[in-house]
Amino acid sequence: MYLIPSHEMLKKAQRCGYAVPAFNVHNLETVQVVVETAAAMSSPVILAGTPGTFTYAGIDYLVAICQSAARQHRLPFALHLDHHEALPDIERKVEAGVRSVMIDGSHLPFEENVATVSRVAQLCHRYGISVEAELGQLVGQEDDLTVDEKHGAFTDPDAAAEFAKRTGIDSLAVAIGSAHGLYKGEPKLDFPRLEQIRRRVDIPLVLHGASGLPEKMVREAIGLGVCKVNVATELKIAFADAVKGYFKENPEANDPRHYMAPGKVAMRKVVEEKISICGSAGKL
Numbered sequence: 001m002y003l004i005p006s007h008e009m010l011k012k013a014q015r016c017g018y019a020v021p022a023f024n025v026h027n028l029e030t031v032q033v034v035v036e037t038a039a040a041m042s043s044p045v046i047l048a049g050t051p052g053t054f055t056y057a058g059i060d061y062l063v064a065i066c067q068s069a070a071r072q073h074r075l076p077f078a079l080h081l082d083h084h085e086a087l088p089d090i091e092r093k094v095e096a097g098v099r100s101v102m103i104d105g106s107h108l109p110f111e112e113n114v115a116t117v118s119r120v121a122q123l124c125h126r127y128g129i130s131v132e133a134e135l136g137q138l139v140g141q142e143d144d145l146t147v148d149e150k151h152g153a154f155t156d157p158d159a160a161a162e163f164a165k166r167t168g169i170d171s172l173a174v175a176i177g178s179a180h181g182l183y184k185g186e187p188k189l190d191f192p193r194l195e196q197i198r199r200r201v202d203i204p205l206v207l208h209g210a211s212g213l214p215e216k217m218v219r220e221a222i223g224l225g226v227c228k229v230n231v232a233t234e235l236k237i238a239f240a241d242a243v244k245g246y247f248k249e250n251p252e253a254n255d256p257r258h259y260m261a262p263g264k265v266a267m268r269k270v271v272e273e274k275i276s277i278c279g280s281a282g283k284l
């Protein structure tokens with residue numbers, strides 16, 4: 001059917017106590033895996049693309065692939081801009097058909113973050129487009145975004161309440177100890193902080209950096225009010241490892257229809273697992 005905004009699906013998740021998984025996609029194959037698995041499990045999902053992904057795939061190509069996937073399955077899907085920073089870039093992608101946006105001003109001082117996010121929210125809300133923003137900063141690396149330990153910062157619950165109120169955003173990404181990319185050492189989440197944020201902020205909360213987090217932690221975060229769970233790295237690893245294995249066994253292989261297939265199978269398993277952890281199966 002259509003690419004839709006994400007706020008209604010997140011609000012429903014918030015009301016019903018589950019989370020919508022957001023999976024980072026890069027190309028035809030990864031979109032197919034996410035959409036086919038979501039359709040088979042009747043799960044709402046968000047297809048997410050970083051600026052680097054849109055540059056790689058081409059804005060119109062990526063939007064068209066996601067629209068075709070939604071049409072083919074007669075299901076609504078959200079295509080979401082992950083960690084976007086520049087208003088003209090966001091406008092261009094909105095014009096191309098995107099209906100869900102993350103404006104990431106988390107690296108900016110508080111007032112500048114508020115001003116930047118408010119501008120994007122005002123523009124997007126004129127067209128019914130959903131807006132996510134982040135307060136605090138996750139450490140780690142995701143595509144071109146790198147934050148070292150020194151610059152990471154947890155979300156302050158009082159500041160989060162003020163931020164949500166002043167910007168008018170639809171969902172808030174929180175920094176409570178999760179990290180982008182792979183975890184160095186045992187992951188730890190600050191659940192009391194999440195509880196404090198939940199008490200003060202009534203919009204859906206988003207957990208970035210769920211790759212590599214133990215299932216129990218993700219479930220606990222959802223129990224405490226997280227309604228969107230972002231997964232990127234684990235999908236890439238599963239896909240790449242399976243393709244590497246295929247080439248190891250078939251060094252002469254050169255047909256993408258053959259060597260991509262095990263990558264898709266491996267990625268599908270991760271998507272299924274995350275949908276089941278999020279509790280979103282059957283909620284479409």
Ligand SMILES: [Zn+2]
Nearest residue numbers: 142208209230
């Ligand atoms: Zn992220």
